Amino acid sequence: MSWFQACPDVTSWGGVLRREHQVATPQWRDEVGPVLREARARKLDILASGARRSYGDSGLNPDGALVNMTGLDRVLSFDPGTAILRAEGGVTFDTLIRLFLPRGFFLPVTPGTRFVTLAGAIANDVHGKNHHGHGTLSRWVRAIGxxxxxxxxxxxxxxxxxxxxxxxxxxxxxxxxxxxxxxxLMPVSSAVMDVETVSFSSLEAFFDLAQESERDFDYTVAWVDCLAAGKALGRGTFSRANHALDGGLDVAAGRDGRRLAVPMDFPGFVFNRHTVRAFNRVCYSNGRRKAGRGRVPLSRFFYPLDAIENWNRMYGARGMYQYQSVVPVSVQREATRAMLQAISDSGQGSFLAVLKTFGGLRSAGMLSFPFEGTTLALDFPNRGDETLKLMARLDAIVAEAGGRLYPAKDGRMSGAMFRAGYPDWERFAVHVDPHFSSHFWRRVAGLEKACV
Incomplete structure (x- = not known):
């Protein structure tokens, strides 16, 4: 009996690449050894798989083996005195929140979705809206099995x-x-957030707000209208927040009602420059109208898109690319302006455009993405060459600025750009298990078995 089954249509969250994989799904740790032995005997490259929320190809291994670790999702121990949690890699952030928020503990760093696994979050060294104060998740990891x-x-x-x-x-x-x-984990006093929303009219106003907000707020992030032009270039809505000191620890208070669902892939014509421009104008107007202070459920602040199940299907059957870059603080204003100008000129805007500054806390990982500067993240519907040409223009701006792209979001950066952006990549390569690989790694490391 084989541990592996052929799965013909495995894809990432972005949905651009769809290929057959051999997939094994162990349920207990003592089953992992036999799975690995079979993969090696069959000369299959190996890659662990979790919730598959990476946008590009870093979590894919076409023509190789995926070991689906979501069955190993148990909490093994927790010490309230030290707040140290030991859990299996397949446990999701959603499960950890449901278990530990009622006890007054929350994740010290979380990405924009709670439907990721602990191992996946570590493997991508995720960052959140509190990077200026807490850094990446790697700073809070004490041991790994x-x-x-x-x-x-x-x-x-x-x-x-x-x-x-x-x-x-x-x-x-x-x-x-x-x-x-x-x-x-991090102690918290409630399951709700004290949030202030501020509308800003230009990119310069964003940088002023970011600098001002980091003194008094643990969490900062901005949505930006990436199709605005002229004096309005870079306008948007800035959110800054702290955990409320009261309000109760009921998990339900941290959620935001029922989840909606996208039941099918949207037709490709839904997201065009006209609909995205109109959407962005409405969002900016709503941001100005709703500016002020208030309290919101924890999930609404940290995980707004989780309220829509399968929201990625809105981009249609061809999928989407997410493009996330970081540029150094010394050139962040000029480089960010140049990127937003290029996007605005192209008319290929995104309705999910996130702008944030990273602080100076160093990440512990050799391939960790954040460094001190500004990060811009956008979703682009896959329109083939038109989209790839725009991202190539953005690549040139990021490379000239001395920046880099986020592998967890990437599905097409060149090997040269990866190697320039991650100078420790050769030091890292020494530690790659010789029987582990991914579509991303074969592509950017220039290995002979690169998939196309």
Missing amino acids: LIRSDGTLHELTPEQEPELFAATLGGLGLTGIIAWADVE
């Missing part, structure tokens, strides 16, 4: 096998399977 392809379990800490530990943090799952991890 890593299974290599030979079946051996390595217990990694900053002191024990520190190089492999640093390679695994943000290592895109290429160093082995994260079986479990120790993460320090």
Whole structure:
């Protein structure tokens, strides 16, 4: 009996690449060894898989093996005194919130969806709206149980096998399977957020707001109208927030009602420059109208898109690209302006355009994405060459600025751009398990078995 089944239509959250994979789904840790042995015997490249919320191809391994780890989703221990949680890698942030928010603990760093696994979040060294104060998730990981392809379990800490530990943090799952991890949680007093919304009319106003807000607010983020032009270039809505000191710890209070669902792929014509421009104008007007202070459920602030199940299907059958860059603080104003100008000129705007500044706290991973500067993240419907040409223009601006792209979001950056943006990539490559690979790694590392 084989552990693997052929799955003909495996895709990422972006939905651009769809290929057949051999997929195994162990339910217990002692099943992982036999799965790995079979993959090696069949000469299949291996990659661990979780909730598959990465947008591009870093979580895909066409013509190879995916080990679906979502069945290993157990909480193993928790010490309220130290706030150290040990959990299996397949547990989702959603589960951790439901279990620990009522006890007064929350994740110290969280991305924009709670439907990611702990191992996936570590493998991508996720960041959140509080980077200026908390950095990336890697700063809160205390230990990792890593299974290599030979079946051996390595217990990694900053002191024990520190190089492999640093390679695994943000290592895109290429160093082995994260079986479990120790993460320090953060105490909170309630399940609601005190939020202030501020409308801003230009890119310069955004930077002023960001600098001012980081002094008094733990969380900051902005939505930007990427099709605005002229003096309005970079206008948008800025949100800044802290955890409320009261309001109760009921998980239901942290949620925002029922989830809607997108039942089918939207037709390709739905997202065009006219509909996106109109949507952005409405969003900007609503932001101005609703500006002020208020309290919102925790999920509405951290995970607004989670309220819509399968929202990625709105981009149609051809899928979408997400483009997320970071540029250094020394040139952040000029480079961000140049990117927004290029997008505005192209007419290929996004209705999900997020602008944020990163602080100076260093990430622990060799391939961690954030550094001090400004990050811009956008979703582009896949329109083929037209979209690829726009992203190539953005690449040139980011590269000239000394910036880089986020592998968890990427599905098309060149190997040269990856290697320039991640100068530690050769130091990292030493720690890649020789039987682990991904479509992303073969593409950017220039390996002979690159898939197309």
